[in-house]
Amino acid sequence: MSLDLAINLAASFVAFLIGWLARNLLTYYRDSRPVARLWRIDRQTPVTAVVGSARERRMLWEADALAAMNVRLSLARELKIHSIGTVRSSAFSMAGHAEDNVVVIGGPAMNEVWKTYVSRLDVPYEFQIVGDRYRIVTRETGASFGELRGADVEVEQDHALVIFAWNPFEPRSRLIMMAGCGYLATLAAPAVFSPDSARRLGRRFDTAKPFALVLSVEDINGYMSKPKIVAWQQFAQQTGS
Template identity: 45%
Template sequence: MQDLTVNLMASLLAFVVGWAGRTLLQYHRTRKPAARVWRLDRRRRVVMVVGESGAGNSAYPKIPETDALAAMSLRQFLSQDLRRHEVTTVRARVFAMAADAEENLVVIGGPVHNMLWPLLADRLNPPFVFRQYPTEYRIVSVDGGAEYGEAAVDGTTLVDHAIVLLARNPFAPGSRLVMIAGCALLATSGATQLFARGEIRALAKAYDTASPLALVVRVESVGGYVGRPEVVAAANFPQTPTGSNAPASAS
């Protein structure tokens, strides 16, 4: 009887140690790097704001398909890696500044489709911005003048670029602001794969995500197959807290 008790206790101990080890490994491989990149204020909700195209009608304008896919992907990553299962998704036109401006904000879609993009980007002064040309929008480096845009490489290969901004919410510096938009349709949804498990670990390791960070992301489609996104330019940038909740010691 004593031997049976000892064996049971040893088995229980082995199970507990194994479970704790797997949990710790999963935390370090998934939740920890995801938390370092997202840096959400756990006390605030996550509000995802998607752009609107000119299609549909005035009451129910159509959401660009790529923006909808981007929102779905990001919601899935937040649920899997950070256990944030409740994410509010709204169209840009009905976003309520008075109610939600101080939440953790995820803005999907650039200045053409999402009115929040210029409103927030102007308060960040990021090192990469969208510039309008007669027939297209391109991403431009503010300092160096380098340009990135959409291009057809050949009959089956299409390349597009997106801006990804990770910053503090200018209306509530304790909250997070994540902004993602492509020059055309391809890169908006493709760039969200930076937040997938394998990619987000590399992102957390390669860049200082504690400071505001701007990325230019290259997305390539070959015959409809969209490859993994590639960061082709990156820069941290200063951000002065302007919200009412800015800490007194911040500069």
């Protein structure tokens, strides 16, 4: 009896172990692996998120702070990276963090670090002031994407620029940049790192090479739609040795 019991217990344990391994492998290949291939984080190097500062009082910009929180959740949940520094652009130290895996959140209007890094990339899109607002402009054709808001507008629309590149100051480190023309798209931009979105992007792009996306998002009476890619381009980057 004792031998039979031991055999049954051993068989049950082996079955449990196989099931546990199968579930974890499925989760890894379904969720974590696509996200990891999109982030391409150098795990030996710190991750620093840089958010915008409101100029007049050097305060944290709310949309950037919420986007940073979603970025932190993605890294912790899917990649088990929990040590992520978040600093305001006004307090960012190039001497201390320039070579980190850097995530820049917020465009040139509120984040000076955006200007520092994007000036060293040949990104096919850029933020320009058109009229009295920032728009994302295609450098080659002049096509632009912006924000649609107003008291008489039932559906608000906004666009974000998301850049995937290598850190120009340390080519082994990752550089991710994301910003909306307004708060709506800034909040929505981190959705590109969801497992579903990461799988789609992995099938569509060579994520080892730099590329830029223009995302469109709508607010329909309080409902925020999933971001849609309305323009994209891959671009070359000199990463050094």
